[in-house]
Amino acid sequence: MPRRALSHPRFGRGFGLLRRVTSSRRKHIALVRDLYRQMDMVEDGCLCCGNRDFSLLAECDRYGFDLQKQICESCGLVQTYPALSQSFLDVFYRDHYRRLYTKSDLVNYDHILAEQNERGERFHRFLLQELDAAQIAESHVVEIGCSAGGILAYFRDHAKSVQGCDLDEAAVRFGAAQFGIDLTAEAFPDSLPEGPKIFILSHVLEHVAKPKELLAQIRAHMGPGDHLFIEVPGLNMVAEGEYSHNLRAYFHIAHVADYSAATLTAMLAQAGLAPLRCTEGVTGIFVRHEGPVPSIVRDPQDSVENVRRIERTFGSK
Template identity: 55%
Template sequence: MSSRALKHFRFGKIFGFIRRSTSSRRQQIRQVRELYLKTDLVTKGCILCSGENFSLLAECDRYGFDLNKQICDDCGLVQTYPALSQSFLNEFYENHYRKLYTKSLDVDYAKFSEEQEEKGERFLGFLNTAISGQSLSNFSIIEIGCSSGGILNYLSAHCKAVQGCDLDANAIQFARDTHSLNAEVAHFPSTIPSGPKIFILSHVLEHVPNPKDLLHRIRSAMTPEDYAFVEVPGLNIVADGSYSNDLRSYFHIAHVADYTASTLASMMTSCRFETVTCDETVTGLFKRSENSEGEVVKSPGDSVGNVLKIEKTFRVFGSKKST
């Protein structure tokens, strides 16, 4: 009998097999699966605390990929483990991600603009509240993973300057041509402006195989007056109706880790950041901490029991599942 914590059959291997064989995306799914079956998975321990004790949650993701979603018993971070390698992820993002997500290789960046500008508006409200007493117009914004630049374009009217980078060359071209943005194809910005800065990582950190490397790099480019804004899809808000309360829809091959407010704060603390504010959506603002790297402390809320509590909110055919 499986020791999987999420007992429902839709988290199991057989359901995964059926899902990936019958999906309208089955061609794309087969190509991605072939790629990771020939790539070695990584078993170097938890990406947050390096621990090697995990509890198995699920054996498939939303597309039916047979990957394990596990929770680290030591720090409580939910992650794909064994993990997908950097070489797999490079090829996945370059050749497969868009096709899998949108069923098409052609990307209509103009269509994303509205969604990105709405995010920009939301981020503006969040930042103005979080840095209360200071004016955003004194800050330069640097977005890592800016895609086609909709967020930066919205924020540009409210800040001193904006700039961005992304690995998607077509998105960067769109950002330059359509929004006349200072945007470059790069992992990390080649120049950092002087004066007060806010780094933005919007739906980036959950995709990065070594989040600590990226966070260390950002921290070293920051002064004590600067901020890092991080948003990732929150695990706990699945219980409030995100992803239709379905953890299987939330579990995604492209997500290296699945964060709560406390596991994101732990990740940031471990990279010498301090939390200004962080909620369960998960959206947070962080500053440099001058303390040395602390030990990762597990929050009691980040447990198998919490994941089971989220699953209890799942509804089948509109009626609450009996428990």
């Protein structure tokens, strides 16, 4: 077993076992663990660059799942490796995700919509730093993975049209009834409007088994004047106090990859997309990049030492 870069025992297998058996969620954790142990893990190389040279960071996550977080030594992307398969993720999101995370099958739509409304307002402000209001007003906003559509409901008053899709049929039904907007239960919209478009991926890419494929699919529907807005939870923000400085809480089973601004930008570059702006948030606006896919240059900050630096902030107020 290679040496673990996050050497504190709370990132080790023993702590994971303890966490699994003492957690108030232990029954559900056992079900999910049985599921991934019955299915093949994926070892196709790094999600971004395909290389197989990894450094081991952690051997357990928020819930004590014995999954490995590793950093690719070629491009610097932190990811679960070996990876969970799409077949596992499909069953996990359908049957387990909500109960594991919220301890309930009941969905608190008030909570979801309040969070989505806050995001809608914040994303609109972010877009206004790169695009003018008239440009947004002339655009069709298309959200992939829109849940109950609260972000789109915010954009309805600021864009030409809004539409969204999500595999969560109940959320889509709820949102369509609540807001009267065009929401469909599918992974990708069956049809798209003509004219300038702003695609939104809000806290979606980090959950997708093959992010480059989703990005390529979106790019194929983007023209020269179209934009892709993306937000994922930023790894470096844990050092700034998100997740209460707790890197083990940030590392959790649903996060396939854990992005910095540079690793997200590198992932998008591989899909032929270039940033207008990308923060460590990680929040960014991207456009089509024409020409050959650039070779990946690892940002020196995306290193084992940086992950250790983030971990050293644990316990800060």
